[in-house]
Amino acid sequence: MKVVALAGGVGGAKLADGLYEVVSTGDLTVVVNTGDDFDLFGLRICPDADTVVYTLAGIANPATGWGIAGDSWQTLDMLGLYGEDTWFRLGDRDFATHLSRTARLTSGERLTTVMDSMSQALGVHAHVLPMCDEPVPTRVRTPEGELAFQDYFVRRQQHDTVTGIRFEGMESARVTPEVATAIAQADVIVLCPSNPLVSIGPILAVPGLRDALLASGAVRVGISPLVGGRALKGPADRMLRDLGHDVSSFGIAKLYAGLLHGFVLDEADAADCARIEELGMRARLTGTVMRTGADRARLAEETLAFARGLRE
Amino acid sequence: MKVVALAGGVGGAKLADGLYEVVSTGDLTVVVNTGDDFDLFGLRICPDADTVVYTLAGIANPATGWGIAGDSWQTLDMLGLYGEDTWFRLGDRDFATHLSRTARLTSGERLTTVMDSMSQALGVHAHVLPMCDEPVPTRVRTPEGELAFQDYFVRRQQHDTVTGIRFEGMESARVTPEVATAIAQADVIVLCPSNPLVSIGPILAVPGLRDALLASGAVRVGISPLVGGRALKGPADRMLRDLGHDVSSFGIAKLYAGLLHGFVLDEADAADCARIEELGMRARLTGTVMRTGADRARLAEETLAFARGLRE
Numbered sequence: 001m002k003v004v005a006l007a008g009g010v011g012g013a014k015l016a017d018g019l020y021e022v023v024s025t026g027d028l029t030v031v032v033n034t035g036d037d038f039d040l041f042g043l044r045i046c047p048d049a050d051t052v053v054y055t056l057a058g059i060a061n062p063a064t065g066w067g068i069a070g071d072s073w074q075t076l077d078m079l080g081l082y083g084e085d086t087w088f089r090l091g092d093r094d095f096a097t098h099l100s101r102t103a104r105l106t107s108g109e110r111l112t113t114v115m116d117s118m119s120q121a122l123g124v125h126a127h128v129l130p131m132c133d134e135p136v137p138t139r140v141r142t143p144e145g146e147l148a149f150q151d152y153f154v155r156r157q158q159h160d161t162v163t164g165i166r167f168e169g170m171e172s173a174r175v176t177p178e179v180a181t182a183i184a185q186a187d188v189i190v191l192c193p194s195n196p197l198v199s200i201g202p203i204l205a206v207p208g209l210r211d212a213l214l215a216s217g218a219v220r221v222g223i224s225p226l227v228g229g230r231a232l233k234g235p236a237d238r239m240l241r242d243l244g245h246d247v248s249s250f251g252i253a254k255l256y257a258g259l260l261h262g263f264v265l266d267e268a269d270a271a272d273c274a275r276i277e278e279l280g281m282r283a284r285l286t287g288t289v290m291r292t293g294a295d296r297a298r299l300a301e302e303t304l305a306f307a308r309g310l311r312e
Numbered sequence: 313m314k315v316v317a318l319a320g321g322v323g324g325a326k327l328a329d330g331l332y333e334v335v336s337t338g339d340l341t342v343v344v345n346t347g348d349d350f351d352l353f354g355l356r357i358c359p360d361a362d363t364v365v366y367t368l369a370g371i372a373n374p375a376t377g378w379g380i381a382g383d384s385w386q387t388l389d390m391l392g393l394y395g396e397d398t399w400f401r402l403g404d405r406d407f408a409t410h411l412s413r414t415a416r417l418t419s420g421e422r423l424t425t426v427m428d429s430m431s432q433a434l435g436v437h438a439h440v441l442p443m444c445d446e447p448v449p450t451r452v453r454t455p456e457g458e459l460a461f462q463d464y465f466v467r468r469q470q471h472d473t474v475t476g477i478r479f480e481g482m483e484s485a486r487v488t489p490e491v492a493t494a495i496a497q498a499d500v501i502v503l504c505p506s507n508p509l510v511s512i513g514p515i516l517a518v519p520g521l522r523d524a525l526l527a528s529g530a531v532r533v534g535i536s537p538l539v540g541g542r543a544l545k546g547p548a549d550r551m552l553r554d555l556g557h558d559v560s561s562f563g564i565a566k567l568y569a570g571l572l573h574g575f576v577l578d579e580a581d582a583a584d585c586a587r588i589e590e591l592g593m594r595a596r597l598t599g600t601v602m603r604t605g606a607d608r609a610r611l612a613e614e615t616l617a618f619a620r621g622l623r624e
Binding site for chain 1: 391395408415
């Protein structure tokens with residue numbers, strides 16, 4: 001069974017890791033959000049992609065969800081001594097990822113081939129693909145003005161009210177051949193429990209990608225990133241509220257209406273099921289909080305079983 | 313007394329460190345060779361300048377002469393995992409130097425201002441200036457073809473016979489205002505015991521620099537990097553031989569004839585004194601091997617005393 005997962009950062013990486021555990025070798029493709037990508041010290045940083053790759057490679061820092069377990073901070077500390085900004089925390093081993101990626105991009109390679117070969121170098125046997133090769137930086141509109149995503153997310157700790165979101169340059173982005181092929185060949189497509197506005201949103205905004213999903217014969221299911229109306233991590237709940245969306249699993253499902261056949265949500269949100277099914281998709285209740293590796297694999301397995309059931 | 317030292321890498325850095333010890337705060341300017349500079353992983357690496365700065369800052373690795381004492385190798389090891397070349401050894405803290413420098417150069421700053429402010433950030437109160445702001449990469453001609461300097465020097469371990477040396481783009485390089493001012497105001501100019509062909513040679517080849525030295529009122533003295541006809545470190549002796557020069561302190565002095573008022577050489581080379589004085593400069597014998605910090609300061613002090621004597 002060929003599976004394509006659309007994923008953002010930490011929450012998405014956890015489910016991707018569960019799928020990696022239960023899907024046969026080579027049958028999983030993770031399409032990752034690159035709207036968070038930015039340049040720092042002249043290096044191209046791809047936070048969501050790296051979180052997914054490090055997680056699948058088994059080297060992610062379990063305490064933070066991002067970065068590499070046991071990484072050190074010699075380079076960043078020294079950069080601080082030189083007066084450089086150090087609010088975006090990059091570890092020494094992590095720097096190697098950005099250095100090698102940037103050098104290869106500069107030499108003319110596509111982000112897709114760079115990311116695929118680098119994740120393979122770390123022993124990852126799933127394909128991790130950027131949603132597109134073009135930089136499409138997410139900009140967050142706030143009362144203080146428009147902010148680069150990492151400015152909003154990391155430096156200002158998501159304290160700003162969000163009045164709008166745009167993906168700069170998205171009109172020129174294209175679905176890559178690799179993403180198009182993976183979607184066309186998929187049996188199941190999973191929208192991971194990532195932020196629908198700034199993680200899954202940019203992926204679905206790549207021109208042609210939504211149509212490719214709708215054209216595929218795959219069963220398409222999503223998983224709510226909210227539990228009891230709250231995000232487990234990150235600002236999804238506040239963003240939804242600020243932008244006038246329903247802050248609930250129903251609100252998430254509504255954003256995906258017309259796209260999904262099924263939606264998985266936490267048992268805490270059982271009251272949302274009826275309204276979700278009125279959107280034209282089946283709802284499935286289960287525990288969606290992934291504390292352990294076993295939780296990830298169980299949620300992945302249940303999600304795939306749910307999808308298989310929808311096909312029949 | 314204002315002192316300008318022209319220096320290459322390890323040997324030059326040691327004497328520069330001795331001068332730093334004995335010259336009053338703010339009165340020492342070190343003009344460093346940048347012919348060894350090159351790009352790696354998209355970063356501008358300045359080996360000689362960094363060796364000088366790290367040495368003056370008291371953080372140089374005493375075992376190697378280059379790099380930072382106690383530095384770690386997390387970034388480089390991870391780059392190796394990604395299949396990148398790791399023959400040029402860059403430590404984690406060292407990477408920060410190249411990252412910050414490259415980011416500032418990319419933003420349009422001159423190498424001169426970048427290097428000066430970065431060395432000040434490390435607490436260095438001498439001015440360390442690149443010989444010019446333009447990249448002028450040293451190319452080494454060998455029977456195997458022309459090699460980039462670090463290819464010859466580090467990767468191929470100086471095993472090739474050298475049939476020629478050139479400094480690419482040197483015709484477009486210019487003496488910087490900072491170097492011109494330092495030379496014009498100097499009381500003593502010291503050519504450090506560095507390789508005359510690929511360390512001091514590039515500095516003297518910067519268009520206008522030799523004339524600036526000759527036009528200055530400073531006493532100009534050099535120190536031989538050879539002891540008993542051998543280089544203490546590096547390929548200076550083999551290079552001199554390959555290129556048909558006299559492999560001796562006399563041979564070094566001959567390369568500087570017309571430029572220097574005085575030349576310091578090791579007691580082991582006492583036999584060279586008469587011939588050196590025939591070149592039109594005074595010769596001074598002393599111990600030139602710098603094993604300890606005290607050796608560096610003593611050689612610096614003797615060299616300056618010698619220069620003072622030549623002025624009177």
